[in-house]
Structures are given as C-alpha cells and as structure tokens.
Amino acid sequence: MDKFVINGPCKIKGNVSISGSKNASLPILAATLLFDKPVVIKNLPRVRDINTMLNLLKSLGSKIILSRDKKTAKIINKKNMKTFASYSLVKTMRGSILVLGPLISKHHQSKTSLPGGCLIGARPVNYHLESLKKLGMEYELKDGYILAKSKGRLIGTNINFPKISVGATENSIIAACLAKGKTILKNCAIEPEIKDLTNFLNKAGAKIKWSGRTCKIIGVNSLNKTEYSVMPDRIEAGTFCIAATLAKGNLQINNFNPRIIDTEIKVLKKFGSKIKTTENKIFIKGPQKIKSIKNIKTKEFPGIPTDLQAQLMVLMCKADGKSSITENIFENRFMHVAELQRLGAEINIKNNIAMIKGNTKFIGAELMSSDLRASVALVLAAIVSNGKSHINRIYHLDRGYEKIENKLKKIGVKIKRLK
Ligand code: UD1
Numbered sequence: 001m002d003k004f005v006i007n008g009p010c011k012i013k014g015n016v017s018i019s020g021s022k023n024a025s026l027p028i029l030a031a032t033l034l035f036d037k038p039v040v041i042k043n044l045p046r047v048r049d050i051n052t053m054l055n056l057l058k059s060l061g062s063k064i065i066l067s068r069d070k071k072t073a074k075i076i077n078k079k080n081m082k083t084f085a086s087y088s089l090v091k092t093m094r095g096s097i098l099v100l101g102p103l104i105s106k107h108h109q110s111k112t113s114l115p116g117g118c119l120i121g122a123r124p125v126n127y128h129l130e131s132l133k134k135l136g137m138e139y140e141l142k143d144g145y146i147l148a149k150s151k152g153r154l155i156g157t158n159i160n161f162p163k164i165s166v167g168a169t170e171n172s173i174i175a176a177c178l179a180k181g182k183t184i185l186k187n188c189a190i191e192p193e194i195k196d197l198t199n200f201l202n203k204a205g206a207k208i209k210w211s212g213r214t215c216k217i218i219g220v221n222s223l224n225k226t227e228y229s230v231m232p233d234r235i236e237a238g239t240f241c242i243a244a245t246l247a248k249g250n251l252q253i254n255n256f257n258p259r260i261i262d263t264e265i266k267v268l269k270k271f272g273s274k275i276k277t278t279e280n281k282i283f284i285k286g287p288q289k290i291k292s293i294k295n296i297k298t299k300e301f302p303g304i305p306t307d308l309q310a311q312l313m314v315l316m317c318k319a320d321g322k323s324s325i326t327e328n329i330f331e332n333r334f335m336h337v338a339e340l341q342r343l344g345a346e347i348n349i350k351n352n353i354a355m356i357k358g359n360t361k362f363i364g365a366e367l368m369s370s371d372l373r374a375s376v377a378l379v380l381a382a383i384v385s386n387g388k389s390h391i392n393r394i395y396h397l398d399r400g401y402e403k404i405e406n407k408l409k410k411i412g413v414k415i416k417r418l419k
Pocket of ligand 1 (some may be wrong): 129163167307
C-alpha cells in the first residue's frame with residue numbers, strides 16, 4: 001500500500017493549477033446514462049473515484065474512449081444497456097448510487113447495490129429512494145440491493161426534501177430530466193457541483209430552471225449529443241488556500257473562479273491571510289501568526305463545506321489561541337482528530353464540536369489515513385511538523401486529489417510516495 005513521507009517543516013511558494021471537480025464529474029458521468037447519442041466530458045480529474053465511475057458505466061454497457069491524458073472521455077451507450085450496479089463497484093464509492101436515478105428513468109429497471117456506511121457516518125440513501133419513489137419508481141430492498149422498476153416513463157411531481165442532500169438532489173434532477181411533465185424539487189442542495197450538473201444537462205437539451213433552493217424540471221423525450229467541460233474542484237482550491245495560510249505560504253492558484261469559494265476566502269482572511277483575486281486566479285499570502293477563530297460551523301453551500309473541516313482544524317491547531325469548529329453535516333467526521341493528537345494536537349470533542357487549543361508544535365510521526373479529506377489534513381499537518389511524517393493508506397487520498405504529491409513538490413513540499 002502506498003504511503004507518503006513528508007519532511008517538515010516546509011515553505012510553500014509558487015503556482016498551482018486546480019484540476020476538474022471530482023464531485024461535479026461523478027453526477028455528470030452518471031447522467032450520461034440518460035443519453036442515446038455520444039457525450040464528451042472534458043476536464044475530468046485523474047483520480048480513483050472517476051475510474052470507479054467509468055468502470056461502473058462500462059459494466060453497464062457504455063463504451064468509453066479516453067483521451068491520451070485521460071481527462072476527456074467520450075461515452076457511447078449501447079442500445080441494450082445492463083441495469084445491474086454490483087456491490088463490488090458500489091461499495092468502494094458511495095457516489096455510485098447516482099446511477100440509480102438515470103437507470104430507472106431511462107431503462108425503467110435497475111438492481112443497484114446499497115452503498116452501506118462509511119467511516120464518516122451511516123450515510124443512508126433514504127432521501128434518494130423516497131424522492132425516486134415519488135417520481136414513479138417502485139422498489140424493494142433485498143440481499144443488500146435496491147431492486148427497482150417503473151411502469152414506463154417516470155412522471156413529474158412535486159418533492160420537498162426533508163433535509164438538504166447533495167446526492168438526493170442530483171439523483172432526482174437526473175431522473176426527472178426524462179420524466180413526463182413537470183417536476184418541482186424544493187429544499188434542494190445548491191452546491192456549485194449541482195449547478196454544473198444542471199448546466200451540462202441544459203446544454204444537452206434538458207429544461208431545468210433554478211430559483212433559490214427550488215429546481216423546476218420539464219421532462220424532455222431525449223437529450224442531444226453534447227460536449228461539456230467540468231468545473232474546477234473547489235475543495236482542492238480550498239485545500240491549497242489553507243496550505244498557504246498554514247505554512248506562511250505565498251501561492252498563486254490558477255484556473256479557478258474565486259467567487260465559488262467566497263465564504264472560504266472570507267474565513268481565511270479572518271485567520272490572517274492576505275488574499276487578492278482576479279476572474280480566474282487567487283493570490284494568497286499566509287500570515288506570520290495565524291489568528292484563532294471560535295465557532296466555525298460546517299454547513300450546506302454557501303456555508304463552510306464539511307469537506308474542508310479537517311483541513312481547517314489543522315489550521316486551528318497552529319493558530320494563536322483557542323478555536324472551535326462544529327460539524328453539522330456528518331455525525332462521525334472527526335476521525336482525523338486522533339491522528340492529529342499523535343502529532344501533538346490538543347483537541348477536545350464534545351458531540352459534534354471540536355475545541356482546539358492552538359499554538360501546537362507538531363512533531364512528525366507515523367500516521368494513518370481514514371478517509372479522503374482526513375488524509376489531506378494529515379498531509380497539511382505533516383507539512384508544518386518538525387521532522388519526518390509517514391502517512392499510511394493514502395489510497396484514500398488518491399480517490400479525490402489528482403497527483404497531489406507532484407503539485408505539492410512544485411510548491412516546495414518535501415514529499416515522497418513510497419510504494
Ligand atoms: C456529497 C459529497 C461529499 C460531501 C457531502 C456534503 C459527492 C460525491 N460527495 O455527499 O463530498 O461531503 O455531499 O457536502 O458529491 N442523508 C440522509 N439520507 C439520504 C442522503 C443523505 O440521511 O438519503 C444525510 C447524510 O448522512 C448526511 C447529510 O444527509 O448527514 C448530507 O449528505 P449528502 O448531502 O447527501 O452528502 P452526499 O451526497 O453523500
């Protein structure tokens with residue numbers, strides 16, 4: 001199993017380019033199941049979760065032609081597609097559940113594995129199922145699978161999500177594209193990745209309109225041949241901004257629209273960073289002394305993303321004074337805390353609130369990754385630790401960050417991948 005060795009502390013300086021968004025690519029790739037005509041998706045990140053989704057599409061019968069750099073995929077669906085999404089593919093990535101909506105909508109049947117829990121929480125799919133049921137999907141759960149069918153086309157309806165869910169919003173939008181009549185979804189997640197999905201679908205002829213958290217979809221009979229370029233990854237951009245803030249860095253972040261992370265930029269300024277932006281660049285200079293902040297709370301977009309909580313916590317460990325962060329999205333997303341404590345962090349957890357003492361002098365240690373964002377938080381902590389850190393199980397990190405060691409090396413981090 002691959003691991004990283006990082007020799008800290010490191011100075012961060014230079015340029016970094018942001019890759020395509022993993023969380024936008026996944027629903028867009030799933031939505032290609034709706035198409036009879038070829039679709040070309042560009043700017044895919046070269047990360048493991050994208051391979052998993054492409055393998056899932058292949059297993060369903062899609063032909064996939066990848067460009068040499070593997071960032072562009074041409075997807076051509078067969079006439080007779082399969083509708084079986086196996087446990088072996090779904091279990092490795094919860095995002096695989098996003099094939100259920102398009103399979104039902106287009107092929108009126110599917111056997112899709114239930115994704116199961118993961119380290120950051122139970123992560124049920126009840127809102128996906130309830131919403132698709134309202135659109136006309138019948139289903140039963142058997143042997144760990146969702147056995148689903150519909151009597152012909154789904155039928156447009158009104159759905160009010162009891163809780164904001166990114167995945168359930170995406171699955172429902174994708175499914176409603178080819179439904180008969182009008183669907184109105186209320187209390188939707190409005191993450192930029194969902195807007196990217198609807199931009200893609202509209203480009204292909206779907207009729208989707210947004211107004212606040214309400215999404216109106218008029219079903220169409222089919223979608224057109226399309227090319228689409230996925231948006232850049234805002235969590236990757238946020239992670240590099242945190243790295244610069246943490247390590248007194250001086251970083252230029254390229255090909256990224258700063259407005260997408262407006263909230264994060266405001267927070268990093270409070271930590272003391274100096275930030276300037278243009279249309280598609282961010283210039284960030286980390287402070288000599290990081291200020292402490294109390295009461296940061298993760299929230300649905302446009303709030304602070306839960307996917308940056310672990311990275312922000314590292315920053316709080318190095319801040320001058322006490323900080324706190326509340327995790328409002330996933331009940332168990334503090335797996336990184338025990339590892340940060342091994343580096344010397346003083347963190348107390350009470351329910352979903354982490355209280356961080358600050359002024360920590362991290363000393364390099366042997367560390368274990370638990371999930372995608374936790375792993376990158378350990379990388380950040382190792383960058384500002386004294387001495388060598390070994391970060392094990394970085395396959396978690398490879399799920400969502402494209403060639404992170406190359407990008408980090410380029411900006412001054414002493415990092416090596418050991419196979
Ligand atoms: C997506 C992102 C993930 C991010 C999360 C929150 C992808 C591939 N993943 O995950 O990186 O951390 O949004 O921004 O885009 N819930 C239910 N029942 C459901 C669905 C969700 O109870 O049917 C709960 C979840 O357990 C969680 C909350 O709702 O507590 C939000 O989850 P959701 O927004 O659905 O996250 P994902 O789509 O899984």
